[in-house]
Amino acid sequence: MTTKPCTFDIEQIRADFPILKTVKYKRPLVYFDNGATTQKPQIVIDTLMEYYSTKNSNIHRAVHYMSQVCTHSYESVRKTVKQFINAAYEHEIVFTSGTTESINLVANSFGSRFVVEGDEILVSQLEHHSNIVPWQLMAERQNAKVVMWPMNDKGELRMDLLDGLLNEKTKLVCLNHVSNALGTINPVEEVIRIAHQKNIPVLVDGAQAIQHLKVDVQALDADFYAFSGHKIYGPTGIGVLYGKSKWLEAMPPYKGGGDMVKKVSFEKTTYADLPLKFEAGTANYIDAIALGEAINYIDKIGLEQIASYEHELLLYAEKQLKTIDGVRIFGTSDHKAATVSFTYKNTHPSDLGEMLDKFDIAVRTGSHCAQPLMAYFGIGGTVRMSMSFYNTKEEIDYFVASLKKVCSMLD
Amino acid sequence: MKTIQEIQEDIIDEISIFDDWMDKYNYIIEIAKELPLIDEKFKTPQYIIDGCQSKVWINAELIDGKLMYTADSDAIISKGIIALLIKVMSGRVPSEVKDAELFFIEKIGLRENLSPNRANGLVSMIKQMKLFAIAYDAKNKLTSN
Secondary structure, rough: OOOOOOOOHHHHHHOOOHHHHOOOOOEEEEEEOOOOOOOOOHHHHHHHHHHHHOOOOOOOOOOOOHHHHHHHHHHHHHHHHHHHHHHHHHHEEEEEHHHHHHHHHHHHHHHHHHHOOOOOEEEEOOOHEEEHHHHHHHHHHHHHEEEEEEEEEOOOOHHHHHHHOOOOOOOEEEEEOOOOOOEEEEEEEHHHHHHHOOOOOOOEEEEOOOOOOOHHHHOOOOOOEEEHHHHHHHOOOOOEEOOOOOHHHHHOOOOOOOEEEOOOOOOOEEEOOHHHHHOOOOOOOHHHHHHHHHHHHHHHHOOOHHHHHHHHHHHHHHHOOOOOOOEEEEEOOOOOEEEEEEEEOOOOHHHHHHHOOOOOOOOEEEEEOOOHHHHHOOOOOOOOEOOOOOHHHHHHHOOOOOHHHHHHHHO | OOOOHHHHHHHHHHOOOOOHHHHHHHHHHHHHHHOOOOOHHOOHHHHOOOOOOOOOEEEEEOOOOEEEEEEEOHHHHHHHHHHHHHHOOOOEEEEHHHHHOOHHHOOOOOHHHHOOOHHHHHHHHHHHHHHHHHHHHHHHHHHOO
């Protein structure tokens, strides 16, 4: 028996993603909006079809065959996720609808249990609104305060300020692993080490990291790690909250409903153990099962290989974009995921995005739900090209050539 | 003066010559340059249109009984679209604008290609322009009574 050589076959990978063949105007889609959502490999699409066509039945409690199949598949994805992010226990993996819900869960449950009047939550300036607003809502309820942790001109967090921002009132530090708007990879391991010296837990928004970097929550020593299924080639509407047992055990339930209880009476209700305590109502089990397939698919290719190929794409894209006079790149850290955020002279990003669309190029324009970050740079928004391992240098060449045409029209 | 219907048909004819999207955009960019610009002092939140990814300001005055629109935007395509709207609606009596049926945007294929943000913005732009017409029309009726 021979072992299959482990190569990064871009043609094979592209063939796995049917949407990359679609043509709206003239040529197959050039999809550079992976920061917003990623495309789905055939195996994920097939899994959804297979389960809805032949296996669908609500999980847990039922004794009949199909329900047991779905329950088993759903619970085995918990194991897949546990291994994928190297969590210590399966019960530390809570399924949610996505990163936003994961963060809201912590803001509500951790907030009501551990945050009191006058306390502080440290939130980085690089955050997506979904890692700002839940903390503001919680701070309002608990009479606490959200404190901003500033960044520098390169779009990197000011590590020199961190120690001074952490005090006895700080109850939690919240930051993303990778910035959605700029692509900066934050030194979360170091941040967590510093925060832990003062016994302050850390929540990491991994929405933009999980598909690009190998994440090991134990090595990071993260207290909470949140991510979305649809950003790692899985379906929308499913996500994960990883939380250390000691926190999840101590936190009250976030939502009430079926599946999250042990015993219900009008006098006293007791709650289920982890992780079901946080999974009220019918779980999004079929999307979870398809997410499991997405993770298996990524695991087979290997995140190290993916990261190294995407890094090549990043360097190439930045180099090519810099050949256009008037392009200004925002986010110039040496540590970046394959995302390039830029403006062209003083043209509006939406003009560039709309015209690039007619070249079959999908990019995102605007503030990328990170208005405080845009305010720092004194701009309303950027054009963001966010790449994935199914993108190619040829696509970057085509993108840059098209962008040049568009720019010349807007000059 | 041509009717609102006729002027919209003219625009549709002009744009339908272009097969290529970039030619259409060139046309829009050229039209944008003809936009009667709003006075800088009106570029305040009060005159801004909600629902656009870009900033759009619109104002209207009644001069010799005719509505005269001025506007601006920080995005060139939005500017071109408003310039077209103004071409259709400006210089007319309020009662004519208030009941106008606008079909040219859909016909020139812009609407289906407008990003949702701008599509919402477009609805808001037209609504605001008509609101000016309704307000001036009501004022006219009050003064004539």
